[in-house]
Amino acid sequence: MERIPILKIGPALLVTIQVDMHDELALTLEEDLTNRIVATGAKGVLIDISGLEIVDSFIGRMLANIASVSRMLDAETVVVGMRPAVAITLVELGLSLPGVRTALNAERGMALIAARLADLAQDDAPDADDEDAAPGA
Amino acid sequence: MTRMPPPVLSTLPIRRSEDVVKVRQEVRARAVQAGLGLVDQTKIITAASELARNALEYGGGGEAAVEVIQETTRRGVRITFTDQGPGIPDIEQALRDGFTSGKGMGLGLGGAKRLSSEFHLHSVPGQGTRVTIARWK
Numbered sequence: 001m002e003r004i005p006i007l008k009i010g011p012a013l014l015v016t017i018q019v020d021m022h023d024e025l026a027l028t029l030e031e032d033l034t035n036r037i038v039a040t041g042a043k044g045v046l047i048d049i050s051g052l053e054i055v056d057s058f059i060g061r062m063l064a065n066i067a068s069v070s071r072m073l074d075a076e077t078v079v080v081g082m083r084p085a086v087a088i089t090l091v092e093l094g095l096s097l098p099g100v101r102t103a104l105n106a107e108r109g110m111a112l113i114a115a116r117l118a119d120l121a122q123d124d125a126p127d128a129d130d131e132d133a134a135p136g137a
Numbered sequence: 138m139t140r141m142p143p144p145v146l147s148t149l150p151i152r153r154s155e156d157v158v159k160v161r162q163e164v165r166a167r168a169v170q171a172g173l174g175l176v177d178q179t180k181i182i183t184a185a186s187e188l189a190r191n192a193l194e195y196g197g198g199g200e201a202a203v204e205v206i207q208e209t210t211r212r213g214v215r216i217t218f219t220d221q222g223p224g225i226p227d228i229e230q231a232l233r234d235g236f237t238s239g240k241g242m243g244l245g246l247g248g249a250k251r252l253s254s255e256f257h258l259h260s261v262p263g264q265g266t267r268v269t270i271a272r273w274k
Contacts, residue, residue: 020161023154023190054161054179056186057245085179093183093248094234 004029006036012044012113013037013075014106018051026062033066037073043120044113045070048106050081060095067100076116077101080109146204151192151218160189160201164216171205171212172274181214181272184252187245188218188268196220196266206271213254213273224262232258 002025007014013036015029033045047063049055055063067077080103090097103109147167149160164185168178185201192199199220206215225231234247246268250256253270260266 020158022158053165054183054186056183056190057248058186058190083179085176088176089179089183089252092180092251093187094251095248 001028003032006032008036008040008042011042011117012046012110013040013042014046014048016048016051020053021059023058026059030062030066030069034069034073037070037075042075043117045075045077046106046109046113047077047079048081048109049079049086050083050105052083052086055082055086055090055095057093057095060090060093060097063100064097071099076113078103078109078112080104080106146202148200148202150198150200151189151220152198154190154193157186157189157193160203160216161186163201163203164214167203167205167214168272171214173214173272174274177272177274180252181216181270184249184270184272185216187249188216188270191245191268192218192220192222192266196222199265211273213271215255215269215271217267217269219265219267221265224264224266225258225260226262228258228260 004015004017004019004021004025013033015033021029036042037045045066047066052059063079070077078101079097082102101112103112147163149163150156151160161182164182165178168181173181189201192201197220199218199222202217204215206213232247232250246258249268249270254273255269255271257269258266
């Protein structure tokens with residue numbers, strides 16, 4: 001069966017959509033990603049849509065669903081690489097993708113995920129954090 | 138010696154979700170042929186995607202006729218979607234954002250109308266629906 005590949009890079013999962021997806025393929029990706037988040041304990045999901053010529057309401061809903069589900073599973077989704085014409089069209093369509101974090105490109109998206117990981121690491125080690133903050137005290 | 142003009146109309150069946158992808162690709166080819174810019178191409182392809190899915194989900198399948206249209210001073214692309222489904226009892230309600238009788242986001246009809254320069258909807262309950270959209274260069 002046709003599938004969109006999901007790569008694991010450090011603590012994040014990377015999906016690059018390069019084909020014009022039919023609806024079942026989009027649903028399969030949603031399910032595969034959810035399973036991979038749980039299996040790998042990934043804290044971030046980066047979805048590169050720079051290869052997509054259009055995002056219609058179905059694909060838009062898929063992106064929103066992935067963002068919501070991953071949030072419930074303690075992972076943050078960042079959608080990167082949206083083409084300008086796609087952004088203009090989505091807004092006119094009435095779909096502004098609330099709840100979906102976006103970044104201009106993969107590099108910035110990875111930086112967002114790295115920043116979240118750094119925050120999580122700080123929260124996990126409050127004592128070490130205090131010492132760092134006031135070394136002379 | 139007469140040269141054959143390029144074919145200006147193609148009719149595609151809409152029976153499975155892969156057919157929606159084929160409609161998008163055909164509309165893209167025709168929009169390029171008509172000389173539409175990137176944003177206009179993206180808008181009409183997205184509108185066509187919504188309407189092709191509607192024909193599949195609510196109309197039980199149908200067909201799309203895609204054509205390049207020419208007037209004295211302008212060119213464009215026109216798509217006519219036809220299905221023999223249950224029809225739309227209340228068109229005004231169906232055009233409203235957020236209205237859905239299925240699993241979509243309820244942006245399909247209203248969104249497709251906003252993305253098109255021309256939009257005509259004809260529906261007879263119990264007989265079917267025909268939607269025509271066009272976008273000019």
